[in-house]
Amino acid sequence: MKKFTTFTGIAAPVPAINMNTDKIIPARFLKTIKRSGLGVSLFKDLRFDPDGSEKPDFVLNQAPFRDAAILLVGENFGCGSSREHAPWALLDFGIRCVIGPSFADIFYNNAFKNGLLLITLPQAEVDALMEDAGRGANARLTVDLENQRITRAGGAAIAFEIDPFRRHCLLNGLDDIGLTLAKADKIDAYEARQRVARPWLYG
Amino acid sequence: MPEPRTLFDKIWESHLVDERDDGVCLLYIDRHLVHEVTSPQAFDGLRAAGRKVRRPEAALAVADHNVPTTDRAKGIEEPESRLQVETLEKNCAEFGIRLFSMNDARQGIVHIIGPEQGLTQPGMTIVCGDSHTATHGAFGALAIGIGTSEVEHVLATQTLIQKRSRNMRINVVGAPAFGVAAKDLILAIIGRIGAAGGAGYVIEYAGPAVRALSMEGRMTMCNMSIEAGARAGLIAPDETTFEYVKGRPLAPEGEAWEKAVADWRTLPGDPGARYDTEVTLDAAEIAPQVTWGTSPEDVLPITGRVPDPADEADEGRRRAMERSLDYMGLAPGTPLREIKIDQVFIGSCTNARIEDLREAARVAKGRAVAAHVGAMVVPGSGLVKRQAEDEGLDAVFTDAGFEWREPGCSMCLAMNPDKLAPGERCASTSNRNFEGRQGPGGRTHLMSPAMAAAAAIAGRLADVRELV
Numbered sequence: 259m260k261k262f263t264t265f266t267g268i269a270a271p272v273p274a275i276n277m278n279t280d281k282i283i284p285a286r287f288l289k290t291i292k293r294s295g296l297g298v299s300l301f302k303d304l305r306f307d308p309d310g311s312e313k314p315d316f317v318l319n320q321a322p323f324r325d326a327a328i329l330l331v332g333e334n335f336g337c338g339s340s341r342e343h344a345p346w347a348l349l350d351f352g353i354r355c356v357i358g359p360s361f362a363d364i365f366y367n368n369a370f371k372n373g374l375l376l377i378t379l380p381q382a383e384v385d386a387l388m389e390d391a392g393r394g395a396n397a398r399l400t401v402d403l404e405n406q407r408i409t410r411a412g413g414a415a416i417a418f419e420i421d422p423f424r425r426h427c428l429l430n431g432l433d434d435i436g437l438t439l440a441k442a443d444k445i446d447a448y449e450a451r452q453r454v455a456r457p458w459l460y461g
Numbered sequence: 462m463p464e465p466r467t468l469f470d471k472i473w474e475s476h477l478v479d480e481r482d483d484g485v486c487l488l489y490i491d492r493h494l495v496h497e498v499t500s501p502q503a504f505d506g507l508r509a510a511g512r513k514v515r516r517p518e519a520a521l522a523v524a525d526h527n528v529p530t531t532d533r534a535k536g537i538e539e540p541e542s543r544l545q546v547e548t549l550e551k552n553c554a555e556f557g558i559r560l561f562s563m564n565d566a567r568q569g570i571v572h573i574i575g576p577e578q579g580l581t582q583p584g585m586t587i588v589c590g591d592s593h594t595a596t597h598g599a600f601g602a603l604a605i606g607i608g609t610s611e612v613e614h615v616l617a618t619q620t621l622i623q624k625r626s627r628n629m630r631i632n633v634v635g636a637p638a639f640g641v642a643a644k645d646l647i648l649a650i651i652g653r654i655g656a657a658g659g660a661g662y663v664i665e666y667a668g669p670a671v672r673a674l675s676m677e678g679r680m681t682m683c684n685m686s687i688e689a690g691a692r693a694g695l696i697a698p699d700e701t702t703f704e705y706v707k708g709r710p711l712a713p714e715g716e717a718w719e720k721a722v723a724d725w726r727t728l729p730g731d732p733g734a735r736y737d738t739e740v741t742l743d744a745a746e747i748a749p750q751v752t753w754g755t756s757p758e759d760v761l762p763i764t765g766r767v768p769d770p771a772d773e774a775d776e777g778r779r780r781a782m783e784r785s786l787d788y789m790g791l792a793p794g795t796p797l798r799e800i801k802i803d804q805v806f807i808g809s810c811t812n813a814r815i816e817d818l819r820e821a822a823r824v825a826k827g828r829a830v831a832a833h834v835g836a837m838v839v840p841g842s843g844l845v846k847r848q849a850e851d852e853g854l855d856a857v858f859t860d861a862g863f864e865w866r867e868p869g870c871s872m873c874l875a876m877n878p879d880k881l882a883p884g885e886r887c888a889s890t891s892n893r894n895f896e897g898r899q900g901p902g903g904r905t906h907l908m909s910p911a912m913a914a915a916a917a918i919a920g921r922l923a924d925v926r927e928l929v
């Protein structure tokens with residue numbers, strides 16, 4: 259997994275609430291057996307007309323935001339299906355960080371497991387960042403995970419909270435499976451206990 | 462005296478392998494259901510890292526999302542769908558995982574076949590790379606929907622990294638009125654607490670109206686927990702549960718059965734156990750429900766009217782409502798019963814079990830689908846299909862003008878050829894009315910199987926109570 263430390267990028271506002279994973283990437287694009295190449299289908303039906311032409315009013319089709327690396331989103335972002343294709347599509351498009359007032363559970367887990375940083379901020383602070391984003395290319399944000407700080411274009415900083423373990427894994431690019439396999443003895447011991455206590459689970 | 466514990470507390474604590482100082486836990490996973498859409502990248506990851514599947518016998522795989530629901534003798538026409546299904550078959554063979562292939566009589570939607578085979582049992586932890594895994598919570602199992610990285614993690618380690626959720630209890634008191642099904646109860650709950658109302662929680666459904674439900678009704682309720690944003694849904698196991706599990710192919714037998722049931726009886730929450738949140742609804746006040754918008758929380762009794770965004774004070778919600786109504790092609794104030802439909806879909810892991818089909822057939826019997834409506838019934842599994850045929854339900858449906866299909870996810874998410882055309886309006890027994898869910902531009906109204914059958918006959922959204 260790619261390490262995440264600090265980076266600066268353009269932030270695009272996508273303020274809709276309850277943005278579900280079907281909108282982030284519609285089900286018809288889930289037929290891939292690979293993780294890459296999904297960026298072109300990100301927000302497919304919001305970004306493109308059925309004939310494939312761009313919808314000019316969608317933010318990622320507007321000049322500075324085509325290169326967005328950060329999304330500023332509304333409440334309950336990523337609700338719906340458990341498809342990990344949603345974070346894969348965001349990452350493949352070039353998004354490294356999503357900032358919003360709340361995220362759906364499964365999406366939240368999936369994002370971090372792929373190195374996509376999600377930052378939860380109070381609505382008022384998200385609104386302030388969305389206002390900044392109105393200034394387009396001049397509104398670059400710097401996200402500093404080490405110091406848990408977002409620096410706005412004007413230099414003002416916003417602190418954010420994040421689960422320390424998730425932060426540690428992102429900063430070091432650690433892979434969950436490797437970490438868990440290091441505890442194989444504990445898993446063995448659990449299974450040995452359960453085989454006695456609940457043998458029907460091992461029948 | 463030990464602290465009284467909830468059902469969730471008990472399952473959680475009996476599956477703890479490790480707990481870090483920050484409260485993040487390693488949870489042992491008893492059963493893993495696998496399907497073709499969310500697993501290929503997980504198996505790839507294992508291969509790339511040279512890792513094995515820790516307990517292949519704890520997994521069961523099935524292809525459901527992509528499979529055609531028409532004649533399967535020709536195989537799968539669409540090359541990408543075919544590749545996904547073939548990849549699942551290859552991966553299962555390579556890693557030693559049991560698979561119900563497309564033409565197996567037991568094939569069906571993953572959340573229907575788990576309970577049907579007796580794989581789903583009380584007190585277990587169950588995962589699947591699918592958000593509707595919550596379905597299995599109906600048995601008093603902690604069933605969690607996971608993403609592909611987590612699928613890979615469970616395959617490799619038989620554990621899942623989880624933070625303990627908060628625990629909400631939803632009490633449904635009273636008895637549902639005539640014509641009100643489990644689907645109506647859960648839709649009304651989602652309408653009440655909202656699409657994010659359960660975020661961070663595991664919900665336990667309790668109360669006399671829940672106790673009175675059959676296992677199938679309980680599955681319908683738990684299935685849609687995710688539509689309320691919850692991590693999982695749970696119902697405490699009881700005699701209804703044990704009776705359902707008993708004798709199924711993967712259920713314990715003989716002495717093991719006795720031992721298991723004795724253990725399962727200890728699972729329900731202790732008197733006085735504390736929940737972080739409690740919600741109470743009166744089933745008697747719930748009328749048959751339909752959704753009008755593009756989130757499952759956009760739900761009203763069938764007797765209602767399309768709401769007016771102008772009445773909504775919160776600006777974010779008002780805009781979401783305007784967008785929903787625009788997408789749905791609906792004008793504020795329209796009586797829901799006047800909304801004309803083009804398609805009817807009776808199926809999905811929410812409502813494609815035998816009782817669902819019986820309910821729909823009861824309404825369809827001796828009637829005809831409206832001339833302008835296309836209607837299909839897609840049984841949840843090959844075994845449900847066979848049972849329905851033994852009971853003559855297929856003939857009831859086909860005589861009324863419904864199509865009778867092969868099992869699979871079908872028009873629940875439109876990954877196979879069953880889709881709505883842009884602008885088409887569908888009365889559907891599935892679980893998501895999101896934009897484009899049943900095909901790009903398609904418009905979905907969620908409801909119970911009996912209500913969907915009534916809509917098919919009326920050619921518009923209809924109140925089933927006027928038909929039965």
Ligand code: SF4
Nearest residue numbers: 593809810870873874
């Ligand atoms: S029927 Fe629908 S919700 Fe259920 S598993 Fe299939 S696609 Fe998912």
